[in-house]
Each structure stands twice: as C-alpha cells, then as structure tokens.
Amino acid sequence: MGLAKTEMFTDQQNEISLYAKVFGHPARVSILQHLFKINSCVCGDLVTEIGLAQPTISQHLKELKQLGLIKGNVEGTSVCYCIHKENWTTMKTVMFKFLDQDLTKQQDCC
C-alpha cells in the first residue's frame, strides 16, 4: 500500500518519523549541510552546488520549509534560504531524546 497508518502510533513516534523522513534523502542532507557551512543565507547557488535540476532542488527546499527546518526570504528575483534556528533546536530535542536512550540498561541477550 505504501501508506503509514499514523493513527496507530503515538504523536511522538509520528513526529520522529516525519523529521527522519526529511533527512532520509542525501540531497536534503546536502542542502542543510551547505546552509550550515556558509553560516548565512544561500541565494540561489544550491542548484550548481548540488548538481540536481532546479525543479528538483526547489522541491527538496519546499519539504524542508514545510517541516520548518529552513526559512526562505524573497530578495528581488532570488530567494535566500537559511536554517530556522528555533525549529532546528526543537527538532534536535525530539531526535536526541529518541536516539540517546539509555543503552547501559540493555541486556545483551542475543
């Protein structure tokens, strides 16, 4: 089917998987890393930087924006993108809580 039955999972589980899904493509990872690297807004050079077609990059940016991880601002004919700091921190809290569960309690039974 290809349909995640969100109603059978907790809000937290759905939230984690939504964040993870957006990181589940190397192009989006690459975009985010580039935004971090330059420490400011990117106005348009992501297409040449990454090497996918312009509509493809635009689509990936849209998904990152919809989840709130980046911001976009129109500057004349171009658009400037940067990390949405507050939302990134929120996401980090959620993901860290999931990833950083206590391993010391785990019995090594297998």
Added chain:
Amino acid sequence: MGLAKTEMFTDQQNEISLYAKVFGHPARVSILQHLFKINSCVCGDLVTEIGLAQPTISQHLKELKQLGLIKGNVEGTSVCYCIHKENWTTMKTVMFKFLDQDLTKQQDCC
C-alpha cells in the same frame, strides 16, 4: 524517478540519509522504542504490540537488522530481537554530528 543518485553525494551524506530513512517510518520507531523499553529481547510479541500484520513487522525488522541497529537470535521456533548496542552507538555518533552543528554562528538574515 524515485532513485537517489548516491554517487553525487558524499559517503557521509549517504550514511546519514540511510540511517534517517530507517527511522522515517513510525512502525520502525515504535519497534525500536519497544526494544529499549523492555531492556531485553523481544520474542515475538511485536506483532500484537504494534498492530500490523506479521509479514509487515517481519519486513520492518529486516530493514532494521540490515542496517545493523538490531540483532536477532533464533530461540526454538521464535526469534529474539534486541538493540545492537555497538552499532547503535556508531549510528548515534554519525547522527549527532549532523544534528548538533553549531547554530550560534548562523546569521539570522531571513
């Protein structure tokens, strides 16, 4: 197309996206959280616990196992699963490095 062009990204970017992809479904998040919660092996009750059909759970377990995040051990007619501690730690290192990039340097230009 639906094909991630892995060759145009760095190994690190591909690694991050592979880990993220496996967390990109609430059923797999749920399985992992359950394994953490009971602090030992799960032998078979994941199907009743989660509420998806047995082949579906089996498929999700397979993906988690292929990435090395869980271990499975045959115990008679059933199979016991638990978190693969070492690999989980490795994954955590990779993901933390990506998620925990320095936000203080980011100019708020948007």
Added chain:
DNA sequence: TTATTACATTGCAATATTACGATTAAACTT
C-alpha cells in the same frame, strides 16, 4: 514595454515503499 533572471509549479515517467494474504521453512510437540 519587452526581455531577462530566478525560482515555483505542473505533469508525468520511473522507481521505491508499505501492507498483507498466501505460502514456505524450521523447530518443537504429541
């Protein structure tokens, strides 16, 4: 006004993912 530039949107083809019924496989039980 007529380009031009930069980006978003649309439409579509290719591929991937998800879910599960049916079946198979392996170990145990009687």
Added chain:
DNA sequence: AAGTTTAATCGTAATATTGCAATGTAATAA
C-alpha cells in the same frame, strides 16, 4: 510421523517519492 507454532519469504496491489522538462510567475533590467 503428523500436527503445531513462529517467523521469513513471495507475490501483488496501493501509494509515495524522486527527477526533470515544460511552463508559469514575479521582480528586475534594458
């Protein structure tokens, strides 16, 4: 041996994702 239990695998339908050419849109430049 025959039946039971548990989980993997196969096959397939439904849906989602990815990528890009073509097109649309909005601001600027000539």
